[in-house]
Amino acid sequence: MNGLHVSGLSVTLGGNRILSDVSFDVEPGHVVGLIGANGAGKSTALKAVLGIVAPEAGDIRVGEQDVVDLSPRERAKKLSYVPQGAPVHWPLTAERLVGLGRTPHLTPWQDVTDADQAMIRCVMQETDCWHLRDRLVTTLSGGERSRVLLARTMAVGAPFMLADEPTSSLDPLHQLQVMDIMRGQAACGAGVLVVLHDLSFALRYCDRLVLLHQGGVLASGSPAEVLTDANLETAFQVKVARWTEGGEQFLAPHAANGG
Numbered sequence: 598m599n600g601l602h603v604s605g606l607s608v609t610l611g612g613n614r615i616l617s618d619v620s621f622d623v624e625p626g627h628v629v630g631l632i633g634a635n636g637a638g639k640s641t642a643l644k645a646v647l648g649i650v651a652p653e654a655g656d657i658r659v660g661e662q663d664v665v666d667l668s669p670r671e672r673a674k675k676l677s678y679v680p681q682g683a684p685v686h687w688p689l690t691a692e693r694l695v696g697l698g699r700t701p702h703l704t705p706w707q708d709v710t711d712a713d714q715a716m717i718r719c720v721m722q723e724t725d726c727w728h729l730r731d732r733l734v735t736t737l738s739g740g741e742r743s744r745v746l747l748a749r750t751m752a753v754g755a756p757f758m759l760a761d762e763p764t765s766s767l768d769p770l771h772q773l774q775v776m777d778i779m780r781g782q783a784a785c786g787a788g789v790l791v792v793l794h795d796l797s798f799a800l801r802y803c804d805r806l807v808l809l810h811q812g813g814v815l816a817s818g819s820p821a822e823v824l825t826d827a828n829l830e831t832a833f834q835v836k837v838a839r840w841t842e843g844g845e846q847f848l849a850p851h852a853a854n855g856g
């Protein structure tokens with residue numbers, strides 16, 4: 598019962614049912630991939646877990662605790678979040694922005710401690726953005742900003758990390774590094790819930806997958822159980838080529854209609 602448990606989650610937004618009876622678990626030490634076509638409800642599911650959108654029904658628990666019983670500070674300590682393509686409007690340095698990740702652990706007006714500072718440096722090095730520490734985030738490229746925002750999320754040190762398409766806008770090497778970081782977070786005991794569009798990453802980096810389709814769970818289980826030809830054709834209207842290279846499995850989609 599130490600995991601993040603979502604059961605029977607339903608969300609209606611703007612009068613439209615977006616999620617219906619969605620259930621999944623994220624256990625400590627696991628990377629769980631949330632996949633599905635555009636508009637399937639992936640970001641909405643993350644936002645419901647985080648309390649950014651209010652569910653119409655459902656039970657969301659961290660361990661034994663219902664998230665609605667957690668104060669915003671307690672929730673922020675337990676669930677860290679990498680938002681999708683988040684713009685940053687404040688002219689803060691990258692180091693200062695990453696330092697905001699420590700806010701849930703500080704009392705009001707308390708400055709970061711030496712231990713916090715060491716952690717900030719560590720996560721910025723891990724995400725390859727320590728060299729950007731004195732730059733204003735408003736001047737960074739999209740990929741540089743993404744890595745700084747990931748570092749801020751890691752700086753929280755929460756037992757669960759929710760990441761919404763953390764590899765979008767990154768070059769191929771940084772995409773691989775970010776997926777390795779997701780695995781590294783899990784190796785250190787965190788439960789990671791990550792929204793992905795890259796099916797090869799879903800196959801290679803995730804312990805379990807949840808495939809959303811039209812607001813419901815079409816399939817969940819191991820990558821091999823979920824990434825079947827039939828599920829991929831239903832969810833994405835694609836066929837896939839599959840191959841193994843250097844001991845790693847790859848998937849490349851192509852249009853189901855042959856186009």
Ligand SMILES: Nc1ncnc2c1ncn2[C@@H]1O[C@H](COP(=O)(O)OP(=O)(O)OP(=O)(O)O)[C@@H](O)[C@H]1O
Pocket residue numbers: 610611613615633634635636637638639640641642
């Ligand atoms: N505030 C809102 N009001 C009405 N509809 C909304 C609202 N927010 C999201 N939606 C709709 O809910 C559906 C699911 O959106 P969501 O962002 O969760 O999808 P997603 O699976 O993350 O998609 P993508 O892969 O494109 O990021 C979409 O059809 C979207 O237009």
